[in-house]
Amino acid sequence: MLNRCTEERASELQRRRRFCRSAGRVVPAVVAACCLLIAGTGQLAAADDAANAQRQPMLHLQDRDSATGHLADSVGPEKLLWASPAFAAPLEFPIAALRTVHFPVNANLPQPAGEYGVELSGGDAFFGELLELDKQQLVFDAAGLGPLHIDRSVLRRLYRMKAIELIFAGPNGLDGWKVSGSNSAWREDRGHLVSDEIGAVIRRDFGTPALARYEIELSWKTKPDFDLAFGVGEDPKSVLRAFRLDVWDSKIVAWRETEREADVTALTRIEPGPGRIHLQIMIDQENGRMMVLSPFGEKLADLRVASGKPQVHGGLQLTNKSGDIRVERLRVGRWNGEAPHAVTAEKARLHITDGTVIYGHVESFDAAQKQFLVHTDEGDKQLAENQVQDIVLAPEAKPVDPTQVISALFTAGGRASGTLIKIEQGKIWLQSAGIKESIAAPLDSLYALVGHASDQEPPKDLPLPSREGRLEIDGLALRGALANSGDGAANALVWQPRNTKAGSPLAANVSGRVVYRDRPTPKSLVQKGVQPARAVGAAAAGGGLRAGVVAQAGAQAGGQKAAQSDALQPTGGPKPKKGEAVLHLRFGDTIPGLVTQIDENGVTFKSAISDATFIPHAQIQAIELMPEAKSTSIARQKKERLLTVPRMQRDNPPTHLIRSDDGDYLRCRLLTMNETELAVEVRLEKKTVPRAGIARIIWLHPDTAEAAAPAAVLPGTRVQALQGDGNRLTFFATRFEGSVLSGTSELLGNCHVDVGQIDELLFGTAIEAEAASLVFHQWQLTAAAEPLANPDGEGGEGEASGLDSALVGKQAPDFQLDMLDGTKFVLAENRAHVLVLDFWASWCGPCRQAMPQVDKVAREFADQGVKLVAVNLAETPDQVRTALTQLQLDMPVALDRQGRVAEQYGANAIPQTVIVGRDGVVQRLFVGAGNHFDEQLRAALRAVLTPEDKEAK
Numbered sequence: 001m002l003n004r005c006t007e008e009r010a011s012e013l014q015r016r017r018r019f020c021r022s023a024g025r026v027v028p029a030v031v032a033a034c035c036l037l038i039a040g041t042g043q044l045a046a047a048d049d050a051a052n053a054q055r056q057p058m059l060h061l062q063d064r065d066s067a068t069g070h071l072a073d074s075v076g077p078e079k080l081l082w083a084s085p086a087f088a089a090p091l092e093f094p095i096a097a098l099r100t101v102h103f104p105v106n107a108n109l110p111q112p113a114g115e116y117g118v119e120l121s122g123g124d125a126f127f128g129e130l131l132e133l134d135k136q137q138l139v140f141d142a143a144g145l146g147p148l149h150i151d152r153s154v155l156r157r158l159y160r161m162k163a164i165e166l167i168f169a170g171p172n173g174l175d176g177w178k179v180s181g182s183n184s185a186w187r188e189d190r191g192h193l194v195s196d197e198i199g200a201v202i203r204r205d206f207g208t209p210a211l212a213r214y215e216i217e218l219s220w221k222t223k224p225d226f227d228l229a230f231g232v233g234e235d236p237k238s239v240l241r242a243f244r245l246d247v248w249d250s251k252i253v254a255w256r257e258t259e260r261e262a263d264v265t266a267l268t269r270i271e272p273g274p275g276r277i278h279l280q281i282m283i284d285q286e287n288g289r290m291m292v293l294s295p296f297g298e299k300l301a302d303l304r305v306a307s308g309k310p311q312v313h314g315g316l317q318l319t320n321k322s323g324d325i326r327v328e329r330l331r332v333g334r335w336n337g338e339a340p341h342a343v344t345a346e347k348a349r350l351h352i353t354d355g356t357v358i359y360g361h362v363e364s365f366d367a368a369q370k371q372f373l374v375h376t377d378e379g380d381k382q383l384a385e386n387q388v389q390d391i392v393l394a395p396e397a398k399p400v401d402p403t404q405v406i407s408a409l410f411t412a413g414g415r416a417s418g419t420l421i422k423i424e425q426g427k428i429w430l431q432s433a434g435i436k437e438s439i440a441a442p443l444d445s446l447y448a449l450v451g452h453a454s455d456q457e458p459p460k461d462l463p464l465p466s467r468e469g470r471l472e473i474d475g476l477a478l479r480g481a482l483a484n485s486g487d488g489a490a491n492a493l494v495w496q497p498r499n500t501k502a503g504s505p506l507a508a509n510v511s512g513r514v515v516y517r518d519r520p521t522p523k524s525l526v527q528k529g530v531q532p533a534r535a536v537g538a539a540a541a542g543g544g545l546r547a548g549v550v551a552q553a554g555a556q557a558g559g560q561k562a563a564q565s566d567a568l569q570p571t572g573g574p575k576p577k578k579g580e581a582v583l584h585l586r587f588g589d590t591i592p593g594l595v596t597q598i599d600e601n602g603v604t605f606k607s608a609i610s611d612a613t614f615i616p617h618a619q620i621q622a623i624e625l626m627p628e629a630k631s632t633s634i635a636r637q638k639k640e641r642l643l644t645v646p647r648m649q650r651d652n653p654p655t656h657l658i659r660s661d662d663g664d665y666l667r668c669r670l671l672t673m674n675e676t677e678l679a680v681e682v683r684l685e686k687k688t689v690p691r692a693g694i695a696r697i698i699w700l701h702p703d704t705a706e707a708a709a710p711a712a713v714l715p716g717t718r719v720q721a722l723q724g725d726g727n728r729l730t731f732f733a734t735r736f737e738g739s740v741l742s743g744t745s746e747l748l749g750n751c752h753v754d755v756g757q758i759d760e761l762l763f764g765t766a767i768e769a770e771a772a773s774l775v776f777h778q779w780q781l782t783a784a785a786e787p788l789a790n791p792d793g794e795g796g797e798g799e800a801s802g803l804d805s806a807l808v809g810k811q812a813p814d815f816q817l818d819m820l821d822g823t824k825f826v827l828a829e830n831r832a833h834v835l836v837l838d839f840w841a842s843w844c845g846p847c848r849q850a851m852p853q854v855d856k857v858a859r860e861f862a863d864q865g866v867k868l869v870a871v872n873l874a875e876t877p878d879q880v881r882t883a884l885t886q887l888q889l890d891m892p893v894a895l896d897r898q899g900r901v902a903e904q905y906g907a908n909a910i911p912q913t914v915i916v917g918r919d920g921v922v923q924r925l926f927v928g929a930g931n932h933f934d935e936q937l938r939a940a941l942r943a944v945l946t947p948e949d950k951e952a953k
Helices: 007-019 029-041 049-054 636-642 766-772 845-860 877-887 900-904 933-944 947-952
Strands: 058-061 066-068 070-072 079-083 091-094 098-102 116-120 125-133 137-142 146-151 155-160 166-170 178-180 187-189 192-195 200-205 211-220 225-232 243-248 251-257 262-269 275-284 289-293 299-304 315-322 325-334 349-352 357-359 361-366 371-376 379-384 388-392 406-410 415-424 427-431 439-442 446-451 469-473 476-483 494-497 512-515 581-585 590-598 602-606 614-616 620-624 656-660 665-673 677-682 685-690 694-699 717-722 728-737 740-745 749-754 760-763 816-819 824-826 834-840 866-873 893-896 912-916 922-927
Touching: 079 415, 098 187, 116 137, 125 361, 192 200, 211 225, 225 275, 243 275, 251 289, 251 299, 262 275, 262 299, 315 325, 357 371, 406 427, 406 439, 415 439, 581 602, 602 620, 656 677, 665 685, 717 740, 717 766, 728 749, 760 766, 834 845, 834 933, 845 866, 845 877, 845 933, 866 900, 877 893, 893 900, 912 933, 922 933
Parallel strands: 834 866, 866 893
Antiparallel strands: 058 066, 058 098, 066 476, 070 079, 079 091, 098 446, 116 125, 116 155, 125 137, 137 146, 155 388, 166 325, 178 200, 187 192, 192 325, 200 315, 211 275, 211 325, 225 243, 225 315, 243 251, 251 262, 275 289, 289 299, 349 357, 349 388, 361 371, 371 379, 406 415, 406 446, 415 427, 427 439, 469 476, 469 512, 476 494, 512 760, 581 590, 581 620, 590 602, 590 665, 602 614, 620 694, 656 665, 656 694, 665 677, 677 685, 717 728, 717 760, 728 740, 740 749, 816 824, 816 893, 834 912, 912 922
């Protein structure tokens, strides 16, 4: 129902409603306009105060480069010095290269201090006390800066803070705002709030009262499409009933809609291209009124849309529905409820506290009498200070003086601009046109410094000493080039950013990279973020290639998908000659050549790219004996088993993983290799394997500790050069000259790299981080879970009673296995029995301790339908028979050769004993065993067996 809409307004609202039709039903305009907004408000996240406190100052340059650090002391208007923890000495940047310096601030910004606020024609503003005003100058005691003598010609406006009851002046950047969307949904640019992300929402609660006054200036580069709501709260529904400014088709409108009423007024038409709007908005939430005025008091809209139960909210919310929007000015204050008078824009004037306007020039201010002398067309007038609200001294704002090359933005809302004099002892000194004194602003009172070079001419590119790249270090991204380091430099890496005349050496122990060419997004070769899970130790035990105990790549495990690409072939690398192998070192270096021998000390080889002929085991990660062999895929569970060290093998773990040319794997200890065969040790048994069928050998290092530091520490800076074909060369750089970085490798001797021929240069711990992500480095051993054993004589709930597993109460996974006697066992075909499944292996001490107890108890209940099946994990029939003979046991054994059934039953540690009822449901599951496990198992079977079972006995 539209109560107060004129015919034109009602027509516009109806057009808006038609625009919002969806799925054959009419959606109220307010709902359609806010559906994205409401979705976004639930995701609003405020910046954490603690995180803000930990932030470092951040330098942003005109070319969008950035670096954390702090301003260092400097003298002169042409440059500033930036001390970054990544460099041994401060970097020198020309003022023309500065975009902003952001300082860390808390969300709770200080309020403007003082009785008065003063605005200058260039946009600067100060808060403080009015000391003197005459025809030549204003003497103003600016808070935190001291007395300033300001030339009358640069004054624009003077206002009493108490009279206008200012609550907030800004926007002063993003601190204190709540933002939804991506990390860059809203960004700060020279203190303004900017967004070009569709649906980005920003909100802040100013705690404004029912009567509030807003002054806002918005601009855009293309075409605006925003929604600005006044008087919103934390509840998203409050947005639905708020007064708002919105973009409808090609107009900016003011409107409100409640359940009973609606009203809308077009404010201005939007022309194509860049534009701006500067408005005053008065809101009376209790009486449902919104007034919109021009900056000069011209009334543009007066909406009166009441709601049944008015609620007062103190927030403002802006949504960028599409296009782009920039908030340049925002002032929030209290309103006395009186409508401001319209004014003649081009005239100097005084706004009086009763709402009247007096046109005239202020001649002077008598500080002792607290009076203004005003010259009007009707003569001179004396006005008491408490009568004056606002004084417009020069209505037309002048453009920013080109000499005002830097602006200091204060956390309390003010701004000071000028040429840089110096930075010293925690202060910045500026000389501002029209102000007698130099302005000395404490750096801790600022939230940003803004450079104005882009308002004039961009800095001219200066020549760089070598190929341009991008230096990336935590908290820093600077384009530039390596500069000559000279002999005996503390760090061979001297970085000279763009548009600077000199570089600075990188700090000691800093880590990062120089990117010369961005890598193409590769197809993932290894499933990211998946850590090897703890698996049954016996399942990963060795065996012979092409034997039954060898896992076939691509097999299905336990009925689950095995689709994990193993893809051992690296994405890039050297192009070996026919018959050559490729050695992969711990840091990622790759060396093509002939591998002639492997012994207990390491690998002997011949390579055209290296004078070295021997590399110790500690520095080898893998050898591709057949680089042309195709990559394969391996079940994720299978890979986990291959990388799990059984408990009984921890003192003698496997050291190598050997892959045949057809995809079989053998986990072993490689003893030697010659031109014809490999000698390996598999579970303390020595075997020989023909070399002709071996595609790859992967070293299973017990941890990455050895890779965390080089084998030898040589003079210089440790670097790694990455070429486009995947080649990596790691060495200690001692000199950079021209375009060549030179140094020494502890393995390969003298090294020389031309930065014009590489894609990246890594340094510091970034080398290890990069190596850890390489294909062969993904193969890392992990220890199997410890078998659990119950203390002697203990029982009760939990694992001791077999009720703690998530499998208890669920249908037992069905399976089929070969039995040791040559028959087959199918779980589903044994519903006539209460089954006891005992998962075990001959090498498992607790298993050997528990098996006689399990066998004894199962026999006791055999006439009640209890059947024992001992499930052996990944051992040969001969190994099983030997163990049974040693234990003097005669029990049915199922052969889980690849550990698939163990995976289905979650046997992450053995022994594991499972009781399955006749209904096929898991009734008990025990992990581990103690000396009195027979008593626990006996009690469990008694509880599981039905009265009919017991009567059968």
